[in-house]
Amino acid sequence: MKRSILLGLLAIGLLIAYVSLTSPDGSAGSITNEETVFPENVAQVLQVSCYDCHTTASKNTKAKEKLNFDTWNDLTAVQKIGKLDEICTEITKGSMPTEKYLSYYPDRKLTPDQIKMICKWVDEESGKLMGEKEE
Numbered sequence: 001m002k003r004s005i006l007l008g009l010l011a012i013g014l015l016i017a018y019v020s021l022t023s024p025d026g027s028a029g030s031i032t033n034e035e036t037v038f039p040e041n042v043a044q045v046l047q048v049s050c051y052d053c054h055t056t057a058s059k060n061t062k063a064k065e066k067l068n069f070d071t072w073n074d075l076t077a078v079q080k081i082g083k084l085d086e087i088c089t090e091i092t093k094g095s096m097p098t099e100k101y102l103s104y105y106p107d108r109k110l111t112p113d114q115i116k117m118i119c120k121w122v123d124e125e126s127g128k129l130m131g132e133k134e135e
């Protein structure tokens with residue numbers, strides 16, 4: 001008996017939390033799909049180290065199917081958020097650019113500073129897409 005009262009209270013608590021998180025004033029964030037403007041420093045790194053494979057002109061079909069910077073803004077906000085997360089994950093693991101590519105172009109390997117910079121931008125950009133206020 002006591003247990004079911006506790007469970008009832010828990011359910012009410014969860015309901016209140018849910019309602020306040022999804023309040024219609026949008027303060028808790030609503031997905032917005034603004035056109036992504038790549039900051040200069042980010043764009044430059046992507047151009048040097050990623051564009052050979054991840055653009056429409058690339059012959060690497062597998063790569064551009066997964067991620068194509070030329071058609072980036074055709075993605076939905078949710079897709080962008082997913083890809084942004086993958087970008088930071090892949091470069092942090094050191095899996096992108098691919099090992100084979102780096103054996104030809106070792107100077108296109110991202111430096112720790114570049115990885116930090118891209119991942120910081122990934123966070124900010126995902127935040128914007130999720131409707132978080134800036135500052």
Ligand code: HEC
Nearest residue numbers: 049050052053060062063066067086087090096097098101
């Ligand atoms: C030599 C070509 C090449 C370069 C350069 C390259 N990639 Fe890739 N990338 C690939 C291929 C091929 C795949 C698909 C791998 C697969 O399906 O197993 C891929 C997949 C990805 C994915 C998707 C992973 C997934 O599982 O869906 C991301 C994100 C990515 N690359 C990011 C980058 C970033 C960021 C850069 C630059 C820093 C980069 N790549 C540079 C070839 C490349």
